[in-house]
Amino acid sequence: MKRLFSLALCASLALLSACNKSPESGSSTGSGAKKLTIALMPKSKGNAYFISCKAGADEAAKDLGVELLFDGPTEPDPAKQNEIIENWITLGVDVIAAACENKEGISTALKKAREKGIKVVTYDSDANPNSRDFFINQATPQGIAQTLMDEAARLTDSEGEFAIITASLTAANMNEWRKNIEARLAEKYPKMKLVDTKPCDDLKDKAQAEATNLLSANPNLKLIMAICSPAVPGAAEAVKQAGKTGAVKVIGLGLPSENRKYVREGVTQSVVLWKTKDLGYLTIKAAADLANGKLKPGAKEFDAGKLGTLKIEGDSIVLGQPFIFNDSNIDQFDF
Amino acid sequence: MQKYGRELSVAMVLVALLLVLAVVAPAFYEPQPLLSRLAREAPTLVVACGVALVMVTRQIDISIGSVFALCGVCAGSLAAAGWPLVAVFGVTVLIGATLGAVNGALVAGLRLPSIVVTLATMVILREGLRWKQQGAFINLPDAWQWFGLSQRSGQITLIVCSVALLAVLAWASRNLAGGRFLYAVGSNAEAARLAGLRPQWVTLAVFVFMGALAAWAALLNIVQSPQVDPKSGTGLELKAIAAAVVGGVAVSGGRGNLWGVFVAVLLLACINPALTYLHVEAYWEKAIQGAVILLAVIFDGLRNRRQTT
């Protein structure tokens, strides 16, 4: 009896929803009066790097008068980004701007969004080119990898052993960088050797532990390259505690605020990044202009408002080159 | 001797591994990294002791990682705001104990299953912390690192502190009435009740204690570096429970001693560094950990079967 009751209720729910079906989903043909809705997705929530991008995005949203949605996965499961995008499709946003954790996986959802008339841009990490209109690139994966590898070579006189600490072995963008680092290494620095790559699961403490072991297991280690942002201070602390400040160099991709202390103390030599706030700002500006037709596919230049006029390479709007924070300039930045 | 069969077999595996490392990768025993490694494991040891005691009473606590992270962030915030060391320590342990009391009240008071209660509190605390902190590190004042001592003294202090705590708890759990209550309640709560114990109060107490230990472990953790990572403690419950189980604590309660847990913590802590020193690829780490847990449990099961047949 009670099961029939439940079944009946479920059936009526289904009926209810069928009645509520609205024909349109994803209206990018908004009239001038309607506020644009731009949906911004980080790789994961609770990530300080993307929070700093969001600061720039918020600023742009205010300047341009658009509504900004910000949401991202809190779980590492690869499907979560897709689910959020599908939710946005149903919600009917105007533009989606996503930093893609899984290139192929997310392209499935982004393609669907485009089919429904929603404009799509990617930033920080790209999807498949046929699933988005533009890619807001702070720097190409090759550019980032080359900057890191060249910096490493500079600090070790292009000779010696080094190790990499990454986030997890499955992190797609890190793997992209690793591939390019190894390519650059093979191409230009035959006297350098990559002895080990360790994951830190995005945890500073684990990065510290891994670095401690690496230092001890590889006595000829000359540099640690931490490509996951919590790993940079973690590795630096390990080098410091091992008493090898200066003997083993530390470089990585990270936020200046997290590494300021170590850079000043000379433990960390270089922190590679870019102006994350600008990236966020640029992303929203491009998204808005794409939605209202100011930015068209095939354009060669993009007027990014207060960021100036930027070049478009193919369908990538490039912010610039990676920026190297070191002792001489790190105090000027507060993110 | 047979009574300590499990603890001895784990100790033997640990010794075997250490011998292999001594021969193949003697750099493992370099003093400074070794000290750092041991200091790094001190929080895990403290937490593993706590969860072992919880398991002895036939409960489980999978929220310890979230409590650990939350206490670390609280302590860090208070320290950054200028509070003195002792006050921060006191307040943080109080916070941990309170969170433990919430778990305990639900389990002991409402008789809810501990695995589900702590699953819920784990998620609530973790998501709440993530929402609040958004991944931002907290910078600690300089005087905080290593309690203000030098690095070496600080590390030795940490290690001695946690081993001393273990020793005290190991002794207390066997010799003090309170400790024996845990085993009584874990073996047979009904019999314990009939014998005059109050199982619900014992259960509440053990969860409060667990919360306090998780807070203490968080404090031992944050003094080891100048920044607090709100994500620290991820996966800690897995490590601690695995260590407890490998160390001979039975999930069904009433069995296990803390020295076994100690050896197991050391063993599990050696696996990852061993991979680095033996130059084994990092992607074997999880598979090996899983295999160690399974082997430990299978050994136990086979031994029990042999005994009962």
Added chain:
Amino acid sequence: MSKPEASHRHKVGALLFRHETILLLVLLAEWFYFNAVGRKFGTLDNTFDIMRHSAEIGLLALVMTPIILTGGIDLSVGSLLGLCAILFGKLWRDAGLPLPLAAACTLLIGLLAGGLNAVLIARLRLPALIVTLGTYSLFRGFAEAITRGVDTFTNFPDSFLALGQQHFAGLPTQVWFFLAVAVGIWLLVHRTTFGRSLRAIGFAPEGARYAGLAVERRLAQAYILAGIVAALAAIIYTARLGQAKADAGTGYELFAITAVVLGGTSIFGGVGSVHGTLLGVAAIAVLNNGLVHARQPREMAGMLTGALLLAALSASALPKLLAKFRPLRHSAAPPSSP
């Protein structure tokens, strides 16, 4: 059985009825609230979204129900999903098997993996929590080792992707599979002696053994079934995402356990229902989806799910607790255990 047992059953029956009804009310409340707050929430498109996003996790929750009914648990289903996903991809891409054959092999692998759990738990009588904790690491570890963490499998043919992304006869394709499995497991648990024996094992394993039930065999079958369904979920997941990765399914087991317990199944075993699990899955899925429409942060979904779980458990525990304050007549409270 004796009188206290019968009255115990009656009380349990009443409890169960109350729990499911409460959950149904919660589900309706969620639906109406989000419908009011979110413009596009009640649409058909959104309902399909909810179905598609919860198909794989729902499968895991469904197959977790018989296991929890026996008083056991399986923490390894999420990791097994990941392992099966990459093996499926590997069989197709590297071994060159045609997709249907690769799928069949994947189901076989799921069966074998479930079999490992079965041997250790049913045959060697090792505690389920710890065995599946070990296989949780082991399966994920194998997935990472085989792919070195880096390798992913993509570029599946559209005909396969239709399984996860297109519709069939009005509903998303995978929903049909989900319904088939749901009906199958419901019948298995509620209408066969197999299901009844699971409950009996959950209530009293020793008693069940003395009563002549093939306890080991039933337990083994439950875990093997979990393995097969996890493999099926892996295939659907890969079709939906268009990509197979080693970290697929991370965290799914906790969602599954939450859904099962929310649905009224006791973690101690013996009491529970498959329709309860379905309601549990629905309640959590609707909550997750609705909060997006209500423009709330994602973390809120986790927190509310946890709170909902506690509330639901407390609500059903209260009558039991109140009963304790009556003069001690019937059997004592069940021993607290994880």
